[in-house]
Amino acid sequence: MQLEELEQVAKQVRRDIVRMVHGCQSGHPGGSLGCTDYLVALYFRIMIHSTDFDMNGQGEDLFFLSNGHISPVWYSVLARAGYFDVSELKTFRKLDSRLQGHPTTHEELPGVRIASGSLGQGLSVAIGAALTKKLNNDPGLVFTLHGDGELQEGQIWEAALFAPHNKVDNLISTIDVNGQQIDGPTNKVLDLGNLRAKWEAFGWDVMEMNGNDLADVIRVLELAKAKAYKGKPIMILMQTNMGHGVDFMMGSHKWHGVAPNDEQLSLALGQLTSNMQDY
């Protein structure tokens, strides 16, 4: 898909996000809006994948969302890519829905391969999937997304140590560096320090990109794919604005996990026009 089309999909996904969160008056719009461009690029341009979902994903690229609270953006992208009908987005966080507050395999939603929500577990899971791909001589790549606040979990650093030691070089991880977490800016809550230096010291091939510039996201992810199978796992530090695309939600931790009211919804939708249909 070309850049102009991707821009339209990203706009529509952002509309879906604010409508979903408004519809159930709960959920996490901030990180979802910030990571929209990344997920749209991944599913509509970068990954080799099939919407005819198979858990084992043999021959496909796999994606794991470790920061499961940004489920709205993932659900929207999966639906828009064709994994399930977009009309199902209206069931988000409601009783008897496959679109649980945090992603799960339990309700068998196509596209989801592991439950996430309790933070810090996705990198380990992705490493396991990457090891199996190698054992199966499967050339597919494994992608992951993490929040920056999530890096405060210790398990991340166990995985960070493991992957380079074991040359898990079919793994392309990304951290959403938006500098915000529930209780405030990350540098106030628990400073993450120099992330590039940290991941390089652990032995990762570290790249950086502007996560709210689709052209840059595509350029860097393509570059990362070219660097796969060269002996090192890849870590992309992705700068984003929490709440990107809705001016009053941007750059503040206050919209991490708060739903817009009716007035805020119409204000947000006025800033997000696309040539696609709402669900």
Place this chain on the structure above:
Amino acid sequence: MKKYTYTESKDTRSGFGAGLVEAGRKNKDVVALCADLVGSLKMGDFIKEFPERFVQVGIAEANMMGIAAGMTIGGKIPFTGTFANFSTGRVYDQIRQSIAYSDKNVKICASHAGLTLGEDGATHQILEDIGMMKMLPGMTVINPCDYNQTKAATMAIAEYEGPVYLRFGRPVIPVFTPADQEFVIGKAWMVNEGTDVSIFATGHLVWEAIKAGEKLAEMGISAEIINIHTIKPLDEEAILKSAAKTGCVVSAEEHNRLGGLGDSIAQLLAKNTPLPMEYVAVNDSFGESGTPEQLMKKYGLDEEHIIKAVQKVMERKQALAK
């Protein structure tokens, strides 16, 4: 009382090691992971035969559980190996979210369970693991009684699709079950038919129950002894049938009284046919350093305590009959 003899004694963890190699030979998708305890878990033979199918994760159990969950995607059957304490309490949330809730085909294999770990003391002697694991929806919980049964159980869980907690131990104990046994998950094993009392034992306590049964027979008490190697799913039919016959029950396990096999049996009886019941278990405490024999005696987990529990429960049964 049926006579049980043995010609050799072995540790159940060696049964796991032997079963893992066999499972690996039968199924190329079986892989093993270990958190720096290869020798303790007896994984050496598997590693020697299938080096490419072994993952050394280092002292990082949370990462091990996540990697194991991920390895199932693409069809592998991962067996994780570390001490029972580090297989459960340390990584409960990882097991809960990435394995149980995600319904991943991971076999959590846990050695050095309970007091018989011995001299290392309470930091390593987990007595709560059965409770934690059986509370997870979809988790199968197995605690075999000797080398042969642990080997058979290890091979059986490789064939079963779904998350399993397999619990075994460190000490050398008599090998009294058949080498060629078929291990059926969830099917209790009749050790001795009796009429006066039902003893439901699991793990190392099965041998203690057999020794107790012999002494009880000399005292004129006919004990029915059943090996509950699978705590979840519980063989409810076998338990209710035996309890209906004898009218009183003793549970025996190397675990806290709270949350263990006894709890599961008590709940079953309460729902169906409330009967006098006594527990041979650790009475809601931590362990301590000592030899396995010293600890089993001090914490009330040996044949002597099983006999006392039988006498007590039979007195209660007789009092009810009056």
